[in-house]
Amino acid sequence: MRKILLTTALVLPLSGFAIAQEADNAAEEAVENTAQATENAAEATADAAGDAADAASDAAGNAADAASDAAGDAADAAGDAADAAGEAADDAADATENAAEDAAASADNAADEAADAADAAGDEAADAMDAETTEADAAETETMEAETMEADTMEADAEAVDAEAAAEDAEEAALEAEMANSDKIAREQSMNELRVDWITGASVTSPDGDSIGDVNDLILDTENGSMIAAIIGVGGFLGIGEKQIAVPWDQLTVNYDAEEITTELTQEEAEAAPEYVFREREAAPAPAPAAGDAGMEGDAAMETAPEADAAMEAETETEAETTQ
Structure with a gap:
């Protein structure tokens, strides 16, 4: 290791x-x-710089030549433009002069036409004024004539109204004269004629001055129009229990001026007198029934006949008892 x-x-x-x-x-x-x-790059740079300088020199020369050519072309174009401008100015001046002359001529023509139109309008206006004056005079004349006719018509109408009124007055006067002598009316009250407006309701007194009752009604003779009797209410109190007696008219003394009525009956005789019996009034004729209602009305009349007979019998019995 x-x-x-x-x-x-x-x-x-x-x-x-x-x-x-x-x-x-x-x-x-x-x-x-x-x-x-580095050395190789320096050599390449030097070569490139030389090439660029040559190219720049060539380009500058070419640009100078092109600028010179362009300047020449521009000068030529400017000359041509100046020539064209001069010609255009001359043409414009000529056109302006021609237009001014034409405008002046047109203005003269328009002025002449306007003057002619003004003269024509003046003539037409004068004619129109003359026509209007003529129409106004005619209208005024017609108006005056119409007013005159209207006045004449009004006068004629007034005369017609006056004539109609006079005719009516004459007719009325003739009728009044005729009625003044007519037997259809009575013209004035005689001494033996009485007004009965105060008699109805007047008190009737006995010879002793006692009141026997008030006049309730009057009985007239329809054949000769004479007064038959006065109906006097006797007895009772405030109309209750009162009976009506008839006193012949010739048994009454009527003081027309004093509005007093007296009788020969005493109060006792008046109270003992029988009550006056009035006759039944006849019914007014019924209107003619229609064709469809004739049968129904006939049946109704037959049904009510027994009731009417019974009522008449009862009334007759009552009057008989009163008379007794």
């Missing part, structure tokens, strides 16, 4: 020296290679 270790210890230094020697050789070789590469 010790031998191995000793051998290893001897071998390691020797290996290190060999490695170091190899490293130095490699370094020297690298330096030489670098120097050679």
Whole structure:
């Protein structure tokens, strides 16, 4: 084991020296290679610089030639443009002059036409004014004529109204004259004629001055229109239990001026007098029934007939008892 270790210890230094020697050789070789590469690069740079200088010189020469050519071309173009501008200016001047002349001529023509139009318009306006004046005069004349006709019409209407009113007045006067002599009316109250407005409701007194009752109604003769009797309510209190007696008109003394009525009956005789019997009023004729309702109304009349007969019999019996 010790031998191995000793051998290893001897071998390691020797290996290190060999490695170091190899490293130095490699370094020297690298330096030489670098120097050679630097030299080669310098030569290549010098060659490239020479080539670039030659190329720049050639380019500068070519550019100078091109600039000179361009300047010549530009000068030629400027000359041509100057010539064209001069010609255009001359043409423009000629065109402007021609246009001014044309415009002046057009303006003169327009002025002449405007003057002619103004003259025509003035003539038309004058004609229109004359026509308007003529129409206004005609309209005024028509208006005056219409007003005159209207006034005449109104006057005629007024005369017609007056004539109609006069005719009506004459007709009314003729009718009044006719009725003044007509037997259809009574013209004034005679001494023997009485107004009965105050008689109905008036008190009737006996010869002793006692009130026997008030006049409730009057009985007239329909054949000759004479007064038959006065219906007087006798007895009772406030209309209850009152009976109505009829006193012949010739048995009453009527003081028209004093509005007093007296009778020869005493109060006792009036209370003992029988009650007046009124006749039944006849019913007004019924309207003619329609064709469809004739049968129904006939049946209804037949049904109500017995009831009407019974009512009449009962009323007759009542009147008989009262008379007794």
